[in-house]
Ligand SMILES: O=C(O)/C=C/C(=O)CC(=O)CC(=O)O
């Protein structure tokens with residue numbers, strides 16, 4: 497029996513010893529154990545590891561690279577599995593967790609075929625659902641790193657310009673939406689021209705992302721250069737980053753693209769992941785997006801984004817793109833769930849198309865772990881607050 501007495505710290509719960517995600521609470525860098533956080537600062541981790549976790553962020557750990565990540569995880573498994581509390585062990589609550597790392601670049605992909613086809617049909621009803629490049633490269637765009645916020649941060653309804661029958665108008669968005677995504681947090685040495693098989697050494701861990709989107713602003717502004725103010729006001733990310741190592745048995749092959757890809761995108765063994773997401777809108781579960789349905793993996797995304805010589809550096813956040821499956825109740829955005837606002841979504845407390853002020857969205861996820869255990873991704877939650885006065 498572990499010295500950590502917490503009913504949520506078991507192999508069949510998402511934050512048992514098989515998961516051990518990292519975050520930062522008011523006491524410093526910590527690892528999540530069930531519904532508590534174990535501070536790393538007082539633990540005897542050895543001369544090499546102690547300075548890496550002694551700061552108030554995960555930045556030094558991200559920079560340290562794969563051998564350090566593995567060593568620390570192995571040491572923490574030992575510590576949390578011990579029968580008596582090791583010297584210096586301090587358990588605290590999860591409250592007050594902050595954005596645990598400095599976001600370097602934020603890139604958002606578009607790797608769900610179902611999402612891409614749905615949005616294509618809604619935004620471009622007269623065109624092809626899928627554009628011809630989509631099965632040949634992981635389509636993406638550069639987002640805004642400075643407005644990535646930690647789970648729990650209130651989301652102010654953004655202002656913007658949108659189309660009306662009489663010309664452009666300005667004001668708070670009337671079509672505030674979510675995008676349920678999986679984010680990959682980069683680390684290790686600065687590198688470029690990664691192969692998909694080397695990309696794994698540049699991914700520290702996995703988090704959930706909600707890429708809030710103002711659909712009316714986006715629909716008017718996006719051509720020809722892509723999303724801009726419709727998505728740059730806020731992107732929420734989990735407070736706890738689950739190490740990539742926890743996903744060893746969750747690896748799956750993605751659905752076939754239907755054509756060969758160029759050699760620089762070929763993976764020896766695929767990094768598709770069998771993660772099940774769940775989206776709650778004001779407490780009602782409205783969708784269960786399956787990440788295994790994503791057509792492009794993070795390894796291919798990193799190979800693609802660095803193939804021109806662009807560097808990948810610690811703190812880069814790579815979002816998968818909205819996770820949507822083939823079924824209606826597997827769609828990862830309300831744009832799709834309400835089919836462009838035409839088919840209301842029924843919640844326990846009323847009907848909705850897009851978000852209203854006061855609405856709360858909570859995204860959670862799990863994956864299969866070693867020996868039948870459950871690996872969790874920490875929730876990403878946000879509540880919409882009214883637009884500024886002007
Ligand atoms: O197809 C479009 O014009 C726009 C699509 C999106 O809004 C999606 C986006 O941000 C990428 C994604 O999350 O899949």
Ligand SMILES: [Ca+2]
Pocket residue numbers: 604605675677707815817818
């Ligand atoms: Ca997105």
Ligand SMILES: [Mg+2]
Pocket residue numbers: 706707708709727728729730731
């Ligand atoms: Mg966003």
